[in-house]
Structure formats: C-alpha cells, structure tokens
Amino acid sequence: MALLAALALVVVTLGAALTPVRPREPAEPPFSEQVRVSALAETLRLKAAGEQLAQAAPGNGSGTGQPDFSRTVTLLTTQSRALLAPGDVPHDASTPFPSATPSAASSPAPLPASAAGLAADLAGSGRRRLADAAAADGGMARLLAAVGTAQLLQASALAAAAGAPAPAQADPVQADPVQADPASPLSGACPSPEAAASSSSAGHDAPTGDATLDGALAATVRTEMETVYGYQVALTRLGGEAAKPAAEQLARHEELVSAAESLSRMHCAPVPPREAGYSLGQSFLAAPATGLAGLETATLPVYADLVALSDGETRRWAISGLLDAARRAVLWGADPGPVPGLTADPAAFPTLPAGSAAPLR
Structure with missing residues (x-):
C-alpha cells in the first residue's frame, strides 16, 4: 500500500509539472486610457488625411477656390501632442501604439478623399470625444471635451470653405x-450653516x-x-x-x-x-x-x-x-484655439514621435 501511494504521488506530481500554465489575460486598460488611445489614433488619422488633401489641392488650397487645410493640420497636430502619453511610441508608421486596445488598434476607416469628407469625419470624431468626456476621469474629461469642441468648430469652418453642408449642430451629450x-x-438634504460649522470644528471640513x-x-x-x-x-x-x-x-x-x-x-x-x-x-x-x-x-x-x-x-x-x-x-471673431478651455501652453506638449505622421493601421 505504501508503494502504491508513493507511485500515485509521483504520477500526480509529474502531471502537475507537465501541465502548461495558462498565461494571465492582460488587464483591460481603464476607460479613460481606452478613450485617450482611441482619440489619439483618430486624430492622427484625420491629420494624415488633411496632409494628403493639402498636397493634392491646387496651389495647396490657397486662392483657388479650395479650402486651406493648413489650419486643420496644425490643429490636429497640436491635439495629437496633447493626447500623447509617454509610452506612445510606434515602431513605424504602420504599427499601432503599444498601449492601444484591440479596438483602437484595428484597421481604421479609409482616409476621406475630399474636404467635405474630412469635415464630416472631423465632426464625427468631435462628437465621439465629447460623448467619451461625459464618462472619463476628471482630467481626461477636460482634455477630451477641449479636443472635441475644437474638432467640431473646425469641421464647420472646413465645410463652409468647401461649400459643403454644415455638420449637424446637435448636442453630442444631450444635456441641458x-x-x-x-x-x-x-436642496432639502443640504446641511444648515450651523451643522456645517459643527462638522468643520469636528475635523470633517471639506476641501x-x-x-x-x-x-x-x-x-x-x-x-x-x-x-x-x-x-x-x-x-x-x-x-x-x-x-x-x-x-x-x-x-x-x-x-x-x-x-x-x-x-x-x-x-x-x-x-x-x-x-x-x-x-x-x-x-x-x-x-x-x-x-x-x-x-x-x-x-x-x-x-x-x-x-x-x-x-x-x-x-x-x-x-x-x-x-x-x-x-x-x-x-464674435475670437479663436478658441486647438484645445479650448485648457490653460496649458501647447508649446509644452510632447513632440510627436517619428513615424506617427501617417495613420495608425
């Protein structure tokens, strides 16, 4: 019986040693990181589209009845830099950022081939950024709201320059x-001034x-x-x-x-x-x-x-x-800039890595 027990123990031990260990599934990135990566990938895609359209436009779009794409490209470049994180370094122009989720790294839609198409895609991206801002963490919500706002404004300006219908003005977050x-x-649950003072004196004062x-x-x-x-x-x-x-x-x-x-x-x-x-x-x-x-x-x-x-x-x-x-x-004639509401100096934003000028795919 002792011999049989020893043999059984050996068999069990060998089986456990030979059983392959399944690698742990990587933890899903937080929602705010997912929407940041998605916003960065989409902004780079639109930036590449603007650069291609600028190169194809007669006279680079100046004085020929064609829209000038330089403002759109400049705006999207600044926004891409604002959305950049330290780990976002592609190996080449066709490699997605390492932090991208599978959905963000999948093949993007084809680049728009006209100013009207770019305006429509820009408006769609702006609406998605504002919708994501409603659920993101505080700081990321502010950034996404700024990026989405500027993209919607530029989409309207680009459509007007191209003689295309203006993008829909509906509120993306539908709240008023x-x-x-x-x-x-x-309001009935608000503490009275006396209660608030008592709470503060007890060491529970609010920030x-x-x-x-x-x-x-x-x-x-x-x-x-x-x-x-x-x-x-x-x-x-x-x-x-x-x-x-x-x-x-x-x-x-x-x-x-x-x-x-x-x-x-x-x-x-x-x-x-x-x-x-x-x-x-x-x-x-x-x-x-x-x-x-x-x-x-x-x-x-x-x-x-x-x-x-x-x-x-x-x-x-x-x-x-x-x-x-x-x-x-x-x-009234003001320019809200590429990130309206952000007081940070765009010159301090990270520099885009080499190879990120092309769309991620």
Whole structure:
C-alpha cells in the first residue's frame, strides 16, 4: 500500500509539472486610457488625411477656390501632442501604439478623399470625444471635451470653405438642465450653516480652494453674471446687424446664470450673490464686439474646470456649456484655439514621435 501511494504521488506530481500554465489575460486598460488611445489614433488619422488633401489641392488650397487645410493640420497636430502619453511610441508608421486596445488598434476607416469628407469625419470624431468626456476621469474629461469642441468648430469652418453642408449642430451629450428646478430634492438634504460649522470644528471640513465642485460652480455663476453685464453694456453701443445676435446671446447668458445657480443649490454649494455691476475697460467700451469675444473666451476655462470637477448631469451640462461658449467666441471673431478651455501652453506638449505622421493601421 505504501508503494502504491508513493507511485500515485509521483504520477500526480509529474502531471502537475507537465501541465502548461495558462498565461494571465492582460488587464483591460481603464476607460479613460481606452478613450485617450482611441482619440489619439483618430486624430492622427484625420491629420494624415488633411496632409494628403493639402498636397493634392491646387496651389495647396490657397486662392483657388479650395479650402486651406493648413489650419486643420496644425490643429490636429497640436491635439495629437496633447493626447500623447509617454509610452506612445510606434515602431513605424504602420504599427499601432503599444498601449492601444484591440479596438483602437484595428484597421481604421479609409482616409476621406475630399474636404467635405474630412469635415464630416472631423465632426464625427468631435462628437465621439465629447460623448467619451461625459464618462472619463476628471482630467481626461477636460482634455477630451477641449479636443472635441475644437474638432467640431473646425469641421464647420472646413465645410463652409468647401461649400459643403454644415455638420449637424446637435448636442453630442444631450444635456441641458437650464430648466432645472431650484427646489431640487437635494436642496432639502443640504446641511444648515450651523451643522456645517459643527462638522468643520469636528475635523470633517471639506476641501477648500477653487479646485472643488463648489469652487467651480461658484466661478461659473460669477463669470456668467459678469458676461451678462458685459452684454448689457455692449448693447447700448452696438448697432446694425451686431445688435440682434448680442440680444440673443444676452438672453442665453441670463438662462445660464439661472442654471448655474440651480446646479449650485442642487449640490448644496454656496451661490455667489449677484453684483450690481462690473468694471469694464475702456477698450471694451471702444470696441464692444471685440470685448464680447474676450468675455466669451474667458468663460472657456471656467467650463473646462467644471467638466473636470463634476460628473453626471452637471458634467454633461458643463460640456455643452464649453461647446456653446466656443461657438459664441467664434461668432464674435475670437479663436478658441486647438484645445479650448485648457490653460496649458501647447508649446509644452510632447513632440510627436517619428513615424506617427501617417495613420495608425
């Protein structure tokens, strides 16, 4: 019996030693990393399409009735650099980035062969970036919202230059809590000032500073109130065709003030008091249209911060606010740049590695 037991043990041991060990499945990258890689691959693909179309355009698209693709290529190049991560180094132009997920590394769609096709693909990419921003981590949400906003703006400009139909203007995140009820059920759960002070004295005080949801909401309220005042002053000096859009945007900003205040109450955040007036420089009074462009541009980082510091319906509202603010800035002649709302210097973005000028495939 002892011999049989020893033989059985030997057989079991040999079987275990000879059984191949299955390699562990690689962990799926976080959602924010997946959408970053997808955004980078799509942006590089569109950049390559713009470069090909620029080379094929008569006179490089200048003064020949063809759109100038240089702005599109420059914008997509800067966005690609902003989306780049340290490990994103392709072996050659046909090798996907190592961090790409299988879906992001699969064969992309064919490059668009016309300005209208590039505008359509650019708009589609912009809408996907904004939709992904609604669910990504805070910092990545801000970046994706900025990239998507600029791509949608450039898609409209490129389509107009090519004489093609403008891309759809529908809100990619489909959120507009402008009609939010100020008497939200959440407001009834807000602690009283006495309770908040007691909690703070017990060592449970909330984070302070502007890098909080409360701070971002307060900044949004204050910025929108100042913008309303600017439009009210500008309307007394604008005439002709500029007066109508200014009046329309004034009404919109008044709605945004109420919406931001409602969201603040929903989140139990302090609502800044409304001011009687704000200081406007002499340059604003001398050139009110230019001043309105500056006011709209100043709202971009405010909405971008709110995107990063919020979630759910509040973030979707902030993404819509960022897109609409960028469109209003363009309306008054401002250039929101390749990453609207980001205060980082594009010159500090990483340099694209050699071989990434071509689309990933």
